[in-house]
Amino acid sequence: MCRLRFVMAHRRGDAAAAGEDGAEQLAKASLSRKQLREFPDYEFTGQENKVNIIDLSRNSLSSIPQTIHIYTNVVELDISNNRISEIPEEIVKLTNLRTLNCKNNQLKTDSLPKDFGGFAALETVNFGGNVMLDFPMQLTEITSLKAIHFGGNRIRQVPPEIQKLSSLEYLYLGGNQLTSVPVEIGLLQRLKCLSLCDNRIETVPAELINLRHLKSLSLHNNRITTLPPQIISLGELCELSLRGNPLVVRFVRDLTWKPPTLLELSGRTVKNRGIPYTAEDLPSNLIEYLNSARHCLNPKCSGVYFSSHVEHIKFVDFCGKYRLPLLQYLCSPNCSSGSGYSSSNYTSSSDTESEDEGPVPSNKMKKVLLG
Numbered sequence: 001m002c003r004l005r006f007v008m009a010h011r012r013g014d015a016a017a018a019g020e021d022g023a024e025q026l027a028k029a030s031l032s033r034k035q036l037r038e039f040p041d042y043e044f045t046g047q048e049n050k051v052n053i054i055d056l057s058r059n060s061l062s063s064i065p066q067t068i069h070i071y072t073n074v075v076e077l078d079i080s081n082n083r084i085s086e087i088p089e090e091i092v093k094l095t096n097l098r099t100l101n102c103k104n105n106q107l108k109t110d111s112l113p114k115d116f117g118g119f120a121a122l123e124t125v126n127f128g129g130n131v132m133l134d135f136p137m138q139l140t141e142i143t144s145l146k147a148i149h150f151g152g153n154r155i156r157q158v159p160p161e162i163q164k165l166s167s168l169e170y171l172y173l174g175g176n177q178l179t180s181v182p183v184e185i186g187l188l189q190r191l192k193c194l195s196l197c198d199n200r201i202e203t204v205p206a207e208l209i210n211l212r213h214l215k216s217l218s219l220h221n222n223r224i225t226t227l228p229p230q231i232i233s234l235g236e237l238c239e240l241s242l243r244g245n246p247l248v249v250r251f252v253r254d255l256t257w258k259p260p261t262l263l264e265l266s267g268r269t270v271k272n273r274g275i276p277y278t279a280e281d282l283p284s285n286l287i288e289y290l291n292s293a294r295h296c297l298n299p300k301c302s303g304v305y306f307s308s309h310v311e312h313i314k315f316v317d318f319c320g321k322y323r324l325p326l327l328q329y330l331c332s333p334n335c336s337s338g339s340g341y342s343s344s345n346y347t348s349s350s351d352t353e354s355e356d357e358g359p360v361p362s363n364k365m366k367k368v369l370l371g
């Protein structure tokens with residue numbers, strides 16, 4: 001029989017059920033690295049409802065028995081680093097389960113039972129290092145979840161239904177095959193840490209700016225070429241990793257300037273000189289066109305553009321520590337060269353609003369782009 005060891009554990013958000021400091025005494029069965037091939041039911045005879053933490057990590061288990069639900073008071077189950085390829089339906093009957101660690105097994109998306117979303121108290125799940133191709137929809141039903149670890153699978157998409165996880169604080173999706181991020185992630189109001197590194201993401205939705213409590217955003221090793229400028233309003237953010245993205249380098253290489261059409265040139269003249277026009281002078285399509293004029297973002301230029309613009313990198317102060325490269329549109333190459341832009345030295349300040357601040361120290365840029 002396995003000897004239960006008593007450990008003190010902190011129960012988050014439920015101090016009343018535990019001691020004054022939020023800690024409680026839990027009975028733990030440590031069965032890690034025992035070369036087990038099957039779930040050791042015999043170890044628990046007579047104390048099935050006494051054990052609170054079961055650690056079966058680093059064994060050779062290939063399955064979890066359907067009788068798992070007899071361990072009624074388990075709050076933490078660690079079956080990581082085994083060879084498990086299926087989770088039985090009965091696991092959902094562990095109504096006290098708060099942490100489930102299934103890291104490094106052989107689980108596919110359909111290895112989870114249909115009713116996996118029925119957990120009542122589950123706060124942390126770890127499915128890292130498995131072989132899932134899709135994000136299991138059942139997870140989006142577990143509204144008690146605070147942390148999801150899903151690194152190192154082969155997930156291609158995150159479903160918009162993720163927005164239902166309103167308690168979620170930590171979402172790790174690094175090392176998958178994501179090409180995009182659903183805008184609904186911006187609805188996860190409590191999110192503090194979002195890790196999307198080592199994927200194939202090309203753009204990040206501007207909705208991320210709604211994540212007011214976000215402290216850490218990890219985007220390194222993706223295919224990101226631009227960041228939404230609004231990202232600088234994430235006031236709580238103190239970690240941002242961008243290394244290994246074509247950001248900036250590609251901006252500079254790909255800067256193109258398509259000369260304006262005659263229509264655009266005449267439109268600019270009308271707008272820049274304030275030539276009056278009415279619906280009686282011009283056909284409606286031209287009126288519509290003239291009304292679509294956008295202001296050049298160079299504060300020293302009062303010009304407008306229609307569809308022809310120059311892509312320009314503006315460096316913006318971020319958290320008072322870094323300067324972030326953001327893409328903006330200007331009306332002509334003169335507008336950008338006039339403000340000190342130089343493709344051979346893209347770390348120098350190209351921002352007319354802050355040209356008095358001088359060049360960006362290269363160590364600051366390294367921190368945000370490489371660090």
Ligand SMILES: [Zn+2]
Nearest residue numbers: 296301331335
């Ligand atoms: Zn301009």
